[in-house]
Amino acid sequence: MKNNENRDQMIRETFDQCLSGIDELPSLRPDILRKAGTRTPARKPVPFRRYAVPAAMALLLCGGILGTSGLWSTGGREDQIRNSNLYLTQPIETALSMGAEQNPDEVFKMEQKDPAWNLFSWFGQEGYSPLLGRVAGKAAKVSDTMQGEAITAHIDSYYYDGETLILTAAIPEYRTEEYEPSEKERSGMKAEDMDPLDLRLGNLESGLREKWEESIRNQTPMGLVMYGQELESYLRDKDHQVIHKEDGTNPGSCMGSIELPEGTGYRYVSYIRYDEPLPMSVRNVESFDITLRVPATVTQYYFDGEALYSHSMYDYDRFDYISANVVNNHAEKHTYSGQGTLLNQELYANAVVSNASVRLSLSMNPDSGNAIFRFGKDYKGLLIAVQDDRGKTLAYDWIVFNPYDHDPDDNQYSFPVTLTNDIDIVVEEFPPEMKLYIQPIHYTEAEKESMTIQESGNEEVSWDEWGTEEGENIAEEEAYAEEKEDDPPEIEPGTEPFAILTMEK
């Protein structure tokens, strides 16, 4: 590559050449039209303006998203999935206690200590989410989670106050069988960078674990297949239809999952926090039914005598639904409102504050929205914090301001901001007024340098120059800045805020 033009051409050619096979695939049009024919069109939505949340915010608790690939499929899996959980009944609280103590022998001796116990308490106590711990007392247990004599995937508990919805769920241990993958299947597997003896085998027939370990010790080939289930974050109604927001998208969510120790009967427990404003159909209602889809997963493992290989896939044709009837807990929440100026323009703020979240709605004249956006070339985003009357920060986050979604016919530019950071603060008494603090976040010098170069028109660093010492230093600094990007920055002392609004009840 001699210059950027060549680089651009190379990348375009790469997409053209490598993806051209997709053009020859059979069309999905018949399937799409058939499925569409069974769906009811949505009613025309009311105007709704999206807000700009940086990816970093969405990943606040969702970091480490990994990918998988797979093409092969195994048939007749439904019965296997259905029967994959043949366990003695074991409440999740017992499993968690057992997991904490690492003593499988104790599992059936323990008794449920507190009928009100739920996974919110556990996530809070274990330090995984102060927020969940904070609202655990207002979270409700889903009553009919245990089905028959088997452990099943289930929604354990939920928190819903009309504005905020958080769910917790548990997924049972996977089931493993011996399996001889075909040559074609083996060729599609990827090497696993792990000791085969460390592979978590889950539930398996008597003697299979020993056989697996023996094959590794003797360096003889052996294959396994693992059947499991995974949790989707789509919010669905009782008819299993995804509940969309008014603009047709799904409410953004964050999922946190903790793998439990082997022998607990459960593979992992998760919570899903819907951070974006809920769709109107489920906002501030007394109760509603929800379902989550739990697709089947299949993972093949093959030890070839030297190394471990695997191949994983979803099977969307095989899935369960887990459900809950969600009832509004009417947790205490208060509405505050106020107005001030932002870049010499009027700014109006409305906040619904509870112990679970601060849901802000900011609105301003469209001109000021554009002014902020233009000003935004010199800063990274806006830090938004809500403080009580003593200056204690209750919630904060940062956003990238983006006016693109503004409806030109609307004389107000409004956007919602949800602050649900996991900061361990309880609003014991909601004060008569709160402060809204809006502060610009500045780019670091390294970021600015990178940006200046980029903005100058031609991307000055050619392909040939990449990897130079200077380039590496910049890359390192940017990587560091990038790591920090996921955490809301602290309020910078001495920085002049854009606005401090007093909001009153």
Add this chain to the structure above:
Amino acid sequence: MQEVREEEETRMEQLNRLVLLYEKDMLKLCFVYLRDMELARDALQESFLKAYRYLDSYHGDASEKTWLTRIVINTCKDFRRSAWFRFSRQTVSTDSLPLSVPPPDEAHMDLMASIMKLPVKYREVILLKYQQGLNNREIAELLRLTPMAVSKRMRQAYDRLKMDLEGEAPYEE
């Protein structure tokens, strides 16, 4: 009743047209996002069904392709939020791509593999610029970023590709 049926037929015609026009482009987008052809096909179907369901919400304030691309990206992001992605060991491969005729040369295959290894936030800007042919402002609009942030990501993506192709420090998402 007749009006309702006619309206529904019109909607189906609109969907049919969208699928005819954009199916392959959007499938490529899904594949590069999800790195799995089966998932990509699922995401594509889900995206068109969402588009069908919310055809009325499209007011022409963005191009039709931009509107649809946004739906596709959101759908892919939802797929990626699932626990399966969080727990599965990352395997990046171009093996599941349908064979191209003629087959790509080695240099292009290597670059494609490097692109597929990029973390999604870099992969998506590269994809939107070079495969979907969007400029930085359009990409910013789609991803709800500032154009400057798009430029920054683009540059970081180039750096990572360069490092990967030259055998320097590998990176994982």
